[in-house]
Amino acid sequence: MREVIYILFGCAFTVATATAFGALLFRALRITLRKHEHYLLAFVSGSAILSLIVFLLCAAGQARKGVFLWTGIGALIAWYFKVRNSPAHAMPPKLSRTGMAVFALLFTVFGVLYFFNAMAPEFSPDGSAYHLGIVSRYLKWHGFQRVTTDLYMNLSQGFEMLFLFAFAFGRHSASAMVHCAFLFTLPLLMLSYGRRFGVERAGICGALLVFMSPIVGIDGISAYNDVALAAVAFALFYLLQIWREEREFNLLVPIGLLAGFAFAIKYTGFLAVPYALGYVAWHAPRQRLRQFMAVAGCAAILVTPWVLKNVMWFGNPASPFLNSVFRNPYIHVYFEHEYSRIFRTYNMPSLWPVPWMATVTGALGGTIGPVFLLAPLALLALRKRMGRDLLLGAVIFGAPYAANIGTRFLIPALPFIALALMLALDGAAFVMGLVLLVHAALSWPRLVDWHLPDDGNWRLTTLPARAALRIVPEEKFLHEHLSNYGMARLIDRVVPEGGHVFAFNPVAESYTTRDIIVYYQSAMGESIKDTILVPQLTDFMPTARFEFQFPPKPLQGVRVVQTAGGNVPDIWSISELRLFKGPLELPRDSSWRLTAHPYPWDIQLAFDNNPATRWRSWESIKPGMFVEVEFSRPLVVSRVLVECGHDQYQVRMRLEGRDESGKWNLLASAPIGTDVSPKPGWRRASMDALKSRGVGFIVLEDVHGQAADFRLNSELWGLKLAGQWNGSSLYRIL
């Protein structure tokens, strides 16, 4: 029971603190809103402020429970004393009895379902892995630390700051419940919008369409951030509409803050900033620049910290994206291209089935509900000004969906689509009611189970009240619902404090205190995976030898230049580059300077005498790529040997030498190729390379391609099985 109290307190305290900050902001700016919208907009706007405060505390190394407690208490005290004497809020027009009854009934029924699901132990894939994995680390470290092995740490984490505040008191479920608070806030905001702007029926129906949508429900009860982004985007839209009516300059402050907060929550919210700036610039009657600057300045307060953090730590303001513009050692350009391509298409040959999958089958990670197939009817709302504004919002916040066609990426556009659709149907109350009824029926978990396949369809399945109230112990529930939870606990038991674990698949990082390096989450992770694959995959093994021979001559440096062009996906790689004078290899001298283009940061891997490691271009081959060695004084060289794998079928190389005048000349236009046999020591060399990078353990699923080789050749690798859980094995590197 104590656990339940902590969870509820963690969530309620976070929501109350955010609301207090919002109310204080409105009070300071003398912004008077109607009662029904005041608390909702105060909560959302105050969340932006609380997020910023937590960021600053993290930056100062003061992310501690006690500090959070006093921050919240301070905000609540100030709220009580400052805001209690505020002028009375104007009362909204009353809701019709039918409208109120319909809304209250469906909101309560689905609300109970959501409340208990949010309160149950957190087992969502991303929530248990990185959203809360990051949060638990920040709390452990009392702030930020530079981590270069997890691309999710480079994303903006405005919402994780709220998770952190709640997590300090009520751990995982308290954080998930904060997101659930936004899930409850969103339909209430939509309803308020409808009441304020005289479209109550559309407001009620639109709000419920969004609230009951299966993907909105499951996402909103999890420690994700899509529903929060939708709520912030809609609150921004709402405030812009009020500003357009009232022309109150001070409203531009929360507008700017919310626009910046949208970016801070999720990169895909970045369009909120140009949207708010464009809207204000377009509709400002006078002093356009002043109003524009007010929004820009306030947005910058929320945007800048995340951008600066990335610039300072990763040399890329938009990390983990734009790596070909801001080149850095932390994320490979090749990875970014592949990552983006996969999320743009989910490897589907055609995008035509996407609307059907997103609304009906749920095969793209959930469904928004079949009634959203009616969405094109929303275009009828273009006849009204309000409809045009809503559809503009749908276009703006729906645009990032092209970058990731997972269903949940539609959520930020959903409130706008739902309201516009209901606005278009506003004259036909019966049709609206029917749509609502069908949507409610098709969205209830039991019925979703009945009409949808299970494959990839992320959705709520039960009402886990006993787990939420911890009558069913958290440990038991997580073992049953989170397949990699047991492995996370095993890692905590087996891996010593400070140990690093390399993983081929995500682990429930929020439930372990050890550092996990998931292979695809960083350049280092990809390089480690490559080192493991080299001794196993025939084409990766460094069995190819390319030898350049030329008359002996003194040189200041040599470089191997890649000459093949065209649209070839091959990645260039070199395991070892050896220089010879006659039959003798020139010993590598510490005065030599090594570099490469592109990706110079791993060039030492081609000069470490370890056959399992290799330098890779991590970009598709292009003419002009090179690997270069500069000497401190001229050396006589007569032969250059490139040792590499065969997995670069199109690569062509030539050798250049730098003469004593400093000019680069062609030494050999093509190498002579031969082959050698694999050696038994390569696996051990691979593990030694991992150990030198601080990795002491490897976890992988038993069905993984590498698992059989680990079992069969564990002695060659120098691996010992340290434990197994639910089809995954944890190996210790000896």
Next chain:
Amino acid sequence: MAQRLAVLIPALFLSSCATPTFPPPRQYDFTLPSPIGSFVNMIYADADSYVVRDLPPNAVTKSWRWAGAHPQLRFFIEAPNGVTFSADYACAETLFRKTGPITLTFLINDGKFGQTNCSHSGRAQFSVKVPPGLLIPGALNLLRIEPDKTAAGEDGTVLGFILISAGFLS
């Protein structure tokens, strides 16, 4: 001050854009002895590391071992092309009297590649070219030699045949 900044700022930008260079790293000592090769004679000191099952050490001599019903060994194969399997084995007189002729079936990674008959007691040799597709290059490969008949020894142990050496030769 302005002049200094005018020099410093472009210099900072240039330095941040320049391709970084690195010295050669500490050299890895790649002289590890191979723990398992492609051929084993039971007299080898490290013969145990080749045995997976059913070839227990012999208390009497180290030059051969009794193989049980399902003896299994492992070998590291560098390159599978042109590899010949060779085994030196024997059928013991005492056992032969109980079992009669024995057929030995040779499997590598569960793929059958050879068979031979022990039609009389005494020492024999078997060698055959191995189809390269059955071998995993650069990895440990599991060899099984399955006798079709076995008999109980004096102490009740299941005995199949005597193995002296086995392995893969390029």
